[in-house]
Amino acid sequence: MPKIIGGSLSEHRRQTRSRLFAALSTLMADRGFDAITLADIAAEAGVGRTAVYNHVPDKESLLIAYITHETEQYVASLERVLEGVDEPVEQLRTYVRQHAALRREIHLAPGATLRSVLSHGSQARLREHAVLVEDVLRRILTAGIASGVLPVQALETTVPLINACLSSRAVPDDGPSRQAAIAATETFVLRAVGAR
Known part of the structure; x- marks a missing residue:
């Protein structure tokens, strides 16, 4: 079972989204939007690739x-x-x-x-x-x-x-x-x- 970040499921979701946003921003500044994948974003955010799909479809x-x-x-x-x-x-x-x-x-x-x-x-x-x-x-x-x-x-x-x-x-x-x-x-x- 994946580890929950924070004290509750809602806190986990909020922190995961924050990590994804920070990772997206960092990678866009480095490579540009068209050159990154969801797998890149997940790796930069330190979350499982499939966890990204709990937040966004693409x-x-x-x-x-x-x-x-x-x-x-x-x-x-x-x-x-x-x-x-x-x-x-x-x-x-x-x-x-x-x-x-x-x-x-x-x-x-x-x-x-x-x-x-x-x-x-x-x-x-x-x-x-x-x-x-x-x-x-x-x-x-x-x-x-x-x-x-x-x-x-x-x-x-x-x-x-x-x-x-x-x-x-x-x-x-x-x-x-x-x-x-x-x-x-x-x-x-x-x-x-x-x-x-």
């Missing part, structure tokens, strides 16, 4: 579960930070800063892009995780428009444009150049939405 499902988990953790953290910020423009600044502080990324190099290796169904599921983050931004912008500090605008266009800007922004790890990059990004986003 590698793509594990990737989607991992990205969803990471996104949910990020959104919960973002919401906690935004709790004490009342004004929409300051909320937008906070949103930009939180994105700049986000250091956990899905590393795919040196392999192919996800678009080229995932099925169409998995690509659609991958897109769903971004909606969680977009909803926060949409709420901030809607409040800004309602209060008059932002002009009326088409949020179905504005939201993806802002997130594309933030996700592609390379911010230095530390030092004065980091602060300058964050400040420039804030200024750019606030101008783009017409903040007063």
Whole structure:
């Protein structure tokens, strides 16, 4: 009988999933998603290969579960930070800063892009995780428009444009150049939405 990790079956499942997520992240950073197998992930996680199937049916499902988990953790953290910020423009600044502080990324190099290796169904599921983050931004912008500090605008266009800007922004790890990059990004986003 396999050894149970933790004090209960639910704790065992939680810890095993955490190990699988960590292994997936490590291996993707090293080899890329397309170059790893579930057997590789199980070995890196220190769990039996068949144990992986108790959690996910395939590698793509594990990737989607991992990205969803990471996104949910990020959104919960973002919401906690935004709790004490009342004004929409300051909320937008906070949103930009939180994105700049986000250091956990899905590393795919040196392999192919996800678009080229995932099925169409998995690509659609991958897109769903971004909606969680977009909803926060949409709420901030809607409040800004309602209060008059932002002009009326088409949020179905504005939201993806802002997130594309933030996700592609390379911010230095530390030092004065980091602060300058964050400040420039804030200024750019606030101008783009017409903040007063």
